[in-house]
Amino acid sequence: MDTFKIDDVAKESGLTKRTIRYYEEIGVLFPPERSEGGMRLYTRKHIERLSQIVNARDVLGFSLMEIQDFVAIREKMDEQKQVYWKTEAAEEKLSQLREMKVMVDKQMEMVDQKLSKMAEFRKEIEYMQKRINDGITKMST
Amino acid sequence: MDTFKIDDVAKESGLTKRTIRYYEEIGVLFPPERSEGGMRLYTRKHIERLSQIVNARDVLGFSLMEIQDFVAIREKMDEQKQVYWKTEAAEEKLSQLREMKVMVDKQMEMVDQKLSKMAEFRKEIEYMQKRINDGITKMST
DNA sequence: TTTAACGTTAACGTCAACGTTAACTTTTAA
DNA sequence: TTAAAAGTTAACGTTGACGTTAACGTTAAA
The missing domain is CATH 1.20.5 (Single alpha-helices involved in coiled-coils or other helix-helix interfaces)
Structure with a gap:
């Protein structure tokens, strides 16, 4: 069982559930799979990505829009592998x-x-x- | 003539006049002298301080409230000299x-x-x- | 199986950090 | 001296980054 519910992710990342959904909404966090009933099922990858986002936000002082570019590159890197x-x-x-x-x-x-x-x-x-x-x-x- | 009108300061700092007045309003920029008619007369000190503020804002990603503390120290340093x-x-x-x-x-x-x-x-x-x-x-x- | 805990979307609220506009006065250049 | 340019305050508007609440569906434990 290597999937996490949103509350688990919230606790591990220190972000609120609202923030996590918001990051998905504006496209800085790639959408997770869903359960039969529609619940978000996150993986380790999501948690790692959130950590990167928080760093870019707090340490580098990037806006979420600037982080979009940043994230897009990571996405492409993963894509390339495939x-x-x-x-x-x-x-x-x-x-x-x-x-x-x-x-x-x-x-x-x-x-x-x-x-x-x-x-x-x-x-x-x-x-x-x-x-x-x-x-x-x-x-x- | 070592005083500057707000438009000069705006051009040198890259900030808008609104922003400069706003920074004074919330207390991150110490208020300049005024002319007879009420116009703000800035000095080099103001421009230097603005440059520091912009750096703290853009490079360190500090909020203007965090910059308050930052500025307070500078202010005290100058005060000590007196x-x-x-x-x-x-x-x-x-x-x-x-x-x-x-x-x-x-x-x-x-x-x-x-x-x-x-x-x-x-x-x-x-x-x-x-x-x-x-x-x-x-x-x- | 039922109920409490947790999930979902949708919509409105909030706060910082300015932008914009209005209505007015002061400076400055012709 | 008289426009035009630049200054002033005051107030409302905007945008990003979420918080909060409502109204409802899903899961998990008793």
Whole structure:
């Protein structure tokens, strides 16, 4: 039994059920299978994906719309795996790979930009720490 | 003439005039002097502060409420400079410094957490780049 | 088998972070 | 000095990202 009901997923991910359904609704979480009665049956993959989404949202500060692109690439990666090596499909596969390369390269650029800006920020804070510490030692003598 | 009208500030910062006024309204940007007729007269300090706010907002993904704390520390730093070395005020100054230290240390911790998470992200993207490049070279032979 | 716990959709509510518009005053360039 | 450009406040509108509630169907344990 490797499927989860929405409440289990909510507990593991720390998100609310509403949020999980919402992420499916706007297309950042791929839809799970359904039970006979219509209940969502999630897999480990869904939980992993949610974790990635939360990271992108909270850490990188991406909006859910920006995360769409991000997610689309992961989707294509998985898709690529499924495609058998057929000579007829080779051409199409190659063009898809090139397309993905462009997107991933762009993402890398964004992340590197954020990283360098963050480093600047860190330096500023470090400087403030230094000034405060100097002030404290100087005064408490 | 080292004061700027709001439109100049808007152009330099890339923000809209509405946004600049809004930031003042909610207290993340300290209010500028006013002209006889009531027009806002900004200084370089304001522009610098706005740049910091934008960075905290876009790069760190902080909400404007979180930025309040962030800004409060900067404000206190400037304030400290103004306070003359009076023996009577020394005790109070020291306690303020300790207070600031706690806040700044907390900020540093947050930034470091974000930095490490971002590094993880970078690694994942790097891995994807590698896989895609491998796929392309393998196919285009 | 029945009832409580949990699931579903649908619709309206909320809050942050501005955009837009109106109605008006101040500056500035001709 | 007189338009036009740019400033002001005030108020309502919008959008993203969910929260909340209602009205109802499904599951699982007693």
